[in-house]
Amino acid sequence: MNYNVDTRGFFGSFGGAYIPEMLVPNITALQACYREVIEEPAFQAEFHQLLRDYVGRPTPLYPARRLSKKLGYPLFLKREDLNHTGAHKINNAVGQILLAQRLGKRRIIAETGAGQHGVATATVCALMGIECVVYMGEIDMHRQAPNVQRMQMLGATVRAVNSGSRVLKDAANEAMRDWIANPEDTHYIIGSAVGPHPYPDMVMRFQSVISEEIRWQLPAQTPYTLPHSIIACVGGGSNAIGAFARFLDTPEVALIGVEAAGKGLDSGETAATIARGREGVLHGSRTLVMQTADGQITEAHSISAGLDYPGVGPQHAHLARTGRARYVSVTDEQALAAAHELARLEGIIPALETAHALAYLAEHDAGPDDPVVLCLSGRGDKDMAAYSEHHRKEMSF
Numbered sequence: 001m002n003y004n005v006d007t008r009g010f011f012g013s014f015g016g017a018y019i020p021e022m023l024v025p026n027i028t029a030l031q032a033c034y035r036e037v038i039e040e041p042a043f044q045a046e047f048h049q050l051l052r053d054y055v056g057r058p059t060p061l062y063p064a065r066r067l068s069k070k071l072g073y074p075l076f077l078k079r080e081d082l083n084h085t086g087a088h089k090i091n092n093a094v095g096q097i098l099l100a101q102r103l104g105k106r107r108i109i110a111e112t113g114a115g116q117h118g119v120a121t122a123t124v125c126a127l128m129g130i131e132c133v134v135y136m137g138e139i140d141m142h143r144q145a146p147n148v149q150r151m152q153m154l155g156a157t158v159r160a161v162n163s164g165s166r167v168l169k170d171a172a173n174e175a176m177r178d179w180i181a182n183p184e185d186t187h188y189i190i191g192s193a194v195g196p197h198p199y200p201d202m203v204m205r206f207q208s209v210i211s212e213e214i215r216w217q218l219p220a221q222t223p224y225t226l227p228h229s230i231i232a233c234v235g236g237g238s239n240a241i242g243a244f245a246r247f248l249d250t251p252e253v254a255l256i257g258v259e260a261a262g263k264g265l266d267s268g269e270t271a272a273t274i275a276r277g278r279e280g281v282l283h284g285s286r287t288l289v290m291q292t293a294d295g296q297i298t299e300a301h302s303i304s305a306g307l308d309y310p311g312v313g314p315q316h317a318h319l320a321r322t323g324r325a326r327y328v329s330v331t332d333e334q335a336l337a338a339a340h341e342l343a344r345l346e347g348i349i350p351a352l353e354t355a356h357a358l359a360y361l362a363e364h365d366a367g368p369d370d371p372v373v374l375c376l377s378g379r380g381d382k383d384m385a386a387y388s389e390h391h392r393k394e395m396s397f
């Protein structure tokens, strides 16, 4: 079974590049050169040097002793929250800014939901002295105000998106429009393993440093050679695919993606695309999409802005269909409770997105000799308002 992209840009029947004619030259040029550019030894050397000296990699693989004791199996947290800017998104942003430089682009655009990708992009643009415009839904700008301030301090222009439901998918639409209007000098840094080919494969390649490190850290630092299972939350799917990538062809390692069920899978307010979506085209690729019977994209709902997306990366759709990875979901409430538990047991405040992966742990089937690795995709500073509101509600009962 092949879990990687084929020469036409597909993962099984998912993926491809469904794009407006105006973008064909950009995308075709990117498709033609990205592998060669990325695989160049000088590119790899610069990428890994920045990951080490600027991002702070390798990130620790931390044995969570108190939580492990409670769960009954050894749990290791892959600490992407300790990266510069506080999440895994910077891995991809560093890779793509180096690519943009080599393509001679002078302007960067990006979309952002939780603001983490916007911050990561604004950061690498400041680092390289390149102009940066970030599109962000108006609702998300309110939910994630500290990240808006960060982007502005880093010199980026944040453009509020008032169309549609004013969240991530609308911001992605606006960024696409900008790219169509500025095809020559602009590179679009997509923040997840979504979008037209080559983005899903390219983002997976930059994020796969996560699983590359897990692969050597586990045997070097623990009594185990391979993880029993790897668990990660799935919005578009970049931290999950990064944590899965080097284990796709090792079938004894179970791969589990955790989606946001929102208020419940059948509440009508959910973001669990793999559980509730059907095949369709969204943001340039054929994938699973939450839609009405006649194909209108439906609004996603999740308390976490980073998971609030009605699509999912095409590689995940393929991994779900082939059964190589399994996808589960947890609700807003379960995620909030799990974030509080991690804070109390391990002294780590996770991002709300990550809290979804954590909430699944209690249901996970593993024994006392089965090492489980969870991708702790980001830190929770940006989510303190949601956490304190939840805490107040709990206290008032």
Ligand SMILES: *Cc1c(COP(=O)(O)O)cnc(C)c1O
Residues within 6 Å of the ligand: 087, 088, 089, 114, 116, 117, 191, 192, 193, 233, 234, 235, 236, 237, 238, 239, 240, 306, 307, 351, 353, 354, 377, 378, 379
């Ligand atoms: C953006 C984000 C996610 C969701 O994006 P993926 O592409 O699915 O990884 C998860 N965790 C954190 C901390 C994020 O910032």
